[in-house]
Amino acid sequence: MLCDKYKPLCFADIKGQEDSVIKIKVFMKNFPIKKSIILHGPAGTGKTSLAYALAKEMNAEIIEINASDLRDREQMKKIIGSASQQGSLFAKNKVLLIDEVDGITKDDRGGLMELLILIDKTSFPIIITANDIWNKKFAPLRQKSELIEMKDIDYRDIFNLIKDVAKKEQMNSSDEALKILAIKANGDIRAALNDLQTITEGTNVDSIDERDRELSIFNILRIIFQDITRNDILELLDKTNIDLDEITLWIEENIPNVYKKEELYDAFNALSKADIFNKRIIRQQYWRFLTYRNMLLSAGISVAKKQGRLGFIKYTKPTRILKIWIIKQKNIYKKSISQKYAYHCHISIKTAMKEFPFIKQIIISNDKIQKELKLEQDEILYLKE
Amino acid sequence: MSSEVWTEKYRPHTFEEIFGQEEVVKRVKNLTNSLNIPHLLLAGPAGTGKSSMAIVLVKELYGEKWKDNYLELNASDERGIDVVRQKVKDFARTKSFGKVPFKVIFLDEADALTKEAQQALRRTMENFSSNCRFVLSCNYISKLIDPIQSRCVVLRFRLLDKKDVEKVITRIAEQEKIELTPDGLNELYEACEGDCRRAINLLQVTTSVSRKITKEIIETILGKAKPKDIHAVLNYALAGNFKSARDKLLDIMLKESISGIDVIKNIQKEVWNLDIDPVLKVRLTEKTGEIEFRIVEGSDEFIQLEALLAYFVLVGKGKE
Numbered sequence: 001m002l003c004d005k006y007k008p009l010c011f012a013d014i015k016g017q018e019d020s021v022i023k024i025k026v027f028m029k030n031f032p033i034k035k036s037i038i039l040h041g042p043a044g045t046g047k048t049s050l051a052y053a054l055a056k057e058m059n060a061e062i063i064e065i066n067a068s069d070l071r072d073r074e075q076m077k078k079i080i081g082s083a084s085q086q087g088s089l090f091a092k093n094k095v096l097l098i099d100e101v102d103g104i105t106k107d108d109r110g111g112l113m114e115l116l117i118l119i120d121k122t123s124f125p126i127i128i129t130a131n132d133i134w135n136k137k138f139a140p141l142r143q144k145s146e147l148i149e150m151k152d153i154d155y156r157d158i159f160n161l162i163k164d165v166a167k168k169e170q171m172n173s174s175d176e177a178l179k180i181l182a183i184k185a186n187g188d189i190r191a192a193l194n195d196l197q198t199i200t201e202g203t204n205v206d207s208i209d210e211r212d213r214e215l216s217i218f219n220i221l222r223i224i225f226q227d228i229t230r231n232d233i234l235e236l237l238d239k240t241n242i243d244l245d246e247i248t249l250w251i252e253e254n255i256p257n258v259y260k261k262e263e264l265y266d267a268f269n270a271l272s273k274a275d276i277f278n279k280r281i282i283r284q285q286y287w288r289f290l291t292y293r294n295m296l297l298s299a300g301i302s303v304a305k306k307q308g309r310l311g312f313i314k315y316t317k318p319t320r321i322l323k324i325w326i327i328k329q330k331n332i333y334k335k336s337i338s339q340k341y342a343y344h345c346h347i348s349i350k351t352a353m354k355e356f357p358f359i360k361q362i363i364i365s366n367d368k369i370q371k372e373l374k375l376e377q378d379e380i381l382y383l384k385e
Numbered sequence: 386m387s388s389e390v391w392t393e394k395y396r397p398h399t400f401e402e403i404f405g406q407e408e409v410v411k412r413v414k415n416l417t418n419s420l421n422i423p424h425l426l427l428a429g430p431a432g433t434g435k436s437s438m439a440i441v442l443v444k445e446l447y448g449e450k451w452k453d454n455y456l457e458l459n460a461s462d463e464r465g466i467d468v469v470r471q472k473v474k475d476f477a478r479t480k481s482f483g484k485v486p487f488k489v490i491f492l493d494e495a496d497a498l499t500k501e502a503q504q505a506l507r508r509t510m511e512n513f514s515s516n517c518r519f520v521l522s523c524n525y526i527s528k529l530i531d532p533i534q535s536r537c538v539v540l541r542f543r544l545l546d547k548k549d550v551e552k553v554i555t556r557i558a559e560q561e562k563i564e565l566t567p568d569g570l571n572e573l574y575e576a577c578e579g580d581c582r583r584a585i586n587l588l589q590v591t592t593s594v595s596r597k598i599t600k601e602i603i604e605t606i607l608g609k610a611k612p613k614d615i616h617a618v619l620n621y622a623l624a625g626n627f628k629s630a631r632d633k634l635l636d637i638m639l640k641e642s643i644s645g646i647d648v649i650k651n652i653q654k655e656v657w658n659l660d661i662d663p664v665l666k667v668r669l670t671e672k673t674g675e676i677e678f679r680i681v682e683g684s685d686e687f688i689q690l691e692a693l694l695a696y697f698v699l700v701g702k703g704k705e
Contacts, residue, residue, distance in 0.1 A: 252688055256627045264627060265695040272679055272692035279684035320635060320687065327639040334642075345392055346436040347582070348461040348494055353642075358586045361606075365593030368389040 003193040006165050008049045010056055015189070016157030017046050023148045024054055028125065034146045036119045036126040038101075040133040041150030044188030047129040050150070051097045054127070060093035067103035073110030076118065084122035094124040101138070102130040112137065119144050152187025155179075161189065162196050173199060217242055217250055218315060224251070225258045226309040229302045236298045244297065248274070249318035251301055258313060263304045270300030333382035337363070340373045391589045392582050395557050397437045398444065404581075405549035406434055409540045413438065416538075417445050420485060424510060426495075426534065427522040429542025432580030435522040438542075439491040442520070446485050454481050454488045461497035469502070470509055477513045487518050495533075496523035503530045510536055544579040553581055554588060561592065569598040576607060615651045619659060622694045623701030630694050635687065645686025649677045652693070665700055672696050 008014045011021045020039070027037050039047040055062040063083040065071060080096050104111050119126055133142060159182040166173050177199070185192035223236060237247065248271070255267045274296035281289045338352035341359055345352075352359060363369050364383055375383075388394045397403045400410045409427075416422050427435040443455040456476045463469050473490060481488045498506065507530070510519050521537060523529055551570055558565040577584035587603065595602050614637050621630035638648060653673050656666055676693040680686045 248685075248688070252691065256631075261625075261699060265692075265699040268688075268692040268695035272676075272683070272689050275683040275685050275688045276679055279682060282684060323635060323639060327642075331642065341390075342459070342462070344388075345390060346396075346440070346457065346493070348459040348497075350461050351431075355583070355586065358590050361590040361593060362390065362586065365589075366389050372389055 001194070002165060002169070002197045003190045006161075006168075006193065008046070008053050011053050014046055014050060014053055015161050016153035017050065017150060020046075020050060020148050020150055023146075024050060027146050027148075028054070028058070031125055032123075034144070035122055036128060036141075036145040038128045038130060038133055038142065038145045038147050039150055040130045040147065042131060042152060042187065044185075044190035044192075045150040045153055046189065047150050048097075048099055051095065051099075051127045051129065055095040055097075058093050058095065060095045060124075062095050062097055064097040064099060066097075066099035071104055071108040071111040073114045075108075076111050076114040080126075081114070081118055081121075084118055084124055084126075096122065096124055096126045098126060098128045100130065101128045101141070102132055102135065112141070116140055116144065153189050155182040155185070155187070158182040158185055158187075158189055158192045162192050165193065165196060171196075171199070216240075217247070220247065221250060221254060221315050222313075224298060224302050225254065225305070226313065227302075228308040229299065233299045233302055234295060237294050244278075244293065247297060248278075249321065250315070251297065253318040253320070254315050255301070257316060258309065259304060263306060266304035267301050270296045270304060274300065330382070333379050337373075337375065337379050337383070340375065344373055391557060391561075392585050395553070395560075395585065397434070397441055400441055400445070403434050403437055403441065404552055405545045406438070406542055409438065409542060412538075412540065413442060417442060420446075422446075422487075422518050424514075424519045424537040425521070426526070426529070426537035426539045427520065427542060428524070428526040428539060430524060430544050430579065432577070432582035432584075433542040433545055434581070435542055436491075436493060438540075439489075439493075439520045439522070443489050443491075446489070447483055450482050454483070454485070455491065456488070457491045457493065459493045460502075461494045470505065473509055473513065473517075477517045480516065487516050489518050489520060491520045491522070493522050494524075495521040496525050496528035500530060503533055507532045507536070545581055546579070547574050550574045550577065550579070550581060550584050554584060557585065557588060558598070562596075563588075563592055564597040566597070566599050568600040569603060572600040572603045573598075576603065615648065615655050616658065618694070619652065619655055619697060622697035623659070623661070625698055625701060627694060627698050630697070631691055634690060634694070638687070645680045645690055646677070648690060649673060649680060649693075653677075669697065669700060 011025075014021055024037065024039075027034065039050060041047060052062060054060075063080065065076070065079050069075060069079070080098070083094060084096060098115065101112075101115075115126075128141070128145065130138075133147070159179055162182060163175070163178050166178060178196075181195050181199070182192055185195065217240075220236060220240060220242070223230070223233070237244065240247075251267075252271060255271070256264060259267050274293045277289045277293040277296065281287060281293065334353065334356060335349070338349050338356060338359070341347075341363070342349045342352040360383055363373065363375070370380055400414050403410055413425075427438060429435060439457075440451075440455075443451045447454045456472065458469060458472060460469070463472075469492070476490065477488065492506075495503075495506075510533070519537075521529075521533070526534065526539065551574065554570060554573060555565065557563075573584050573587060576587060587606070588598070591598055591603055591606050594606065614633065618630050618634045618637070621627075621633060634648070637643070638645075653670060656669050656673065659666065659669075672693060676689050679692075680689045683689050
């Protein structure tokens, strides 16, 4: 993997975070006034790399505990606690790294408390990384520690770095392509390197998705209607911000564009059941049912197909809501006529609307009635249409 | 000025012209003569003379000036009780004209009011009882809360029987110089189900087509009002043409503004008129029942109807 191969080894390798490098140097100079430092910021901004680079610069051994380890009181004491006291056998110095501290969960019982104790006792610097350090439970940790915020890396820094890597890897890629790639990374240098790797394997740079971009409705429809049902289909509808009601309308509109016969029926049956769960959620405010609605809309429609479908299918925009709206506009006349009739004849507007076919006949048959009801020209035209 | 709409033109002007409600008429007449009128609750099916009774009552009370002393509100249209209260207040603020010391407010279809609105109405009735009388009408007395029932004298209107409807219709036919055959008269009664207003409307619609009223003509008129196109929708689906079936169905539902439940009722009836094997008819009807259940349970009735059409496509085994 390119992102491993070109991991920064020293401070000079760290691109786009010059401020942070200066700050960590100051921290080391003042050690042990503060014994721990928190590096926080979005993914791929170089937090862990900065810690490793520091260890390298100090010629220190790095002792790490991260989210993949159990981090309760016992483990914290065993791994970090013991290392923080004794001298290392091979190196003069040690750096203790608590990676992704915001990943400490309820299962890591007492881990955070133990960390606070260790900070007081340690004779080596403790580096802590986190995406988000502003949770209340980290307040004591923030007080004890120096804080460095790692900002998104500027796309120009990312561009320079991947251009450098591309050159070393002897890839022929245009500057233009690399710039697009750098912009699409949205400040995440690791993502940029991962994406760079995929173009070496012969992809077009335009096909690289922007990082964190949500799935469009057409992607969703293609995955549901055309792909062989995937294992991650249940998460499909979580990856978009499009409202489930809107997705329902798109699916409803397009089922007959793709499916025939048994497939058509199975798909509509799933849609029908999803609709029932939707009403149950509304009626009972029991949100667990959302899981089932979600499953029926994604997997339910997807498994209706007998085989996958390659190629381009033209998905059409839902029109039902529009049609309803147009008719409603026309019904304005129906309503206004019903209203006039209702007041005149001592009945409710509702009753008049219900009996409109009769009422219409009666009004059309006699001009005097039209005058009597004070109908407008538009209303009379609507009746005669 | 006389109206050209027959339900208005032939609306009763006196107690004697209200047919089929002899008991109620007798009681209201006595109350009117004594000028001591309580709040009234007129209960009974549609088209039996409740609104007519309210209008005759105020005409008897106030004579020529009846419109100045009478406010008519329809509870199923005046949604919020706030509107009702505001209108009632404005109306009740001024004194009545003439010898009668109160005005009359007619609140039609009072059973359409929500329970909360009824509670508010109950206070309003008390607050304005010094210079207002309320006449309420409803189809179902059980939908009104007890405190309102207890504040009113309840007058029950019975469903009009055949001879009452015939009396009304024959009188109109004579004045309008329409030829009315006995089977035409019978058909009018059958179709209106005791609803006199509906019978008069049907008579006027039929007259606009022919001045001789026969059973056949009435049947054609009634047939027109029904969504016969459902048959075409089902045939599209059975032939495998799902998209045409659903477009046509949506078209019918929107243009005629019929609900999903009304459509499903029609489908259930139409299935037996289809040109298919009875075994299939049974299967389709069973599925129709299942979908009717889902419409009641679900939120989007059109999606449910589409599921049913997809089943028709499947069973029809039509072309690809």
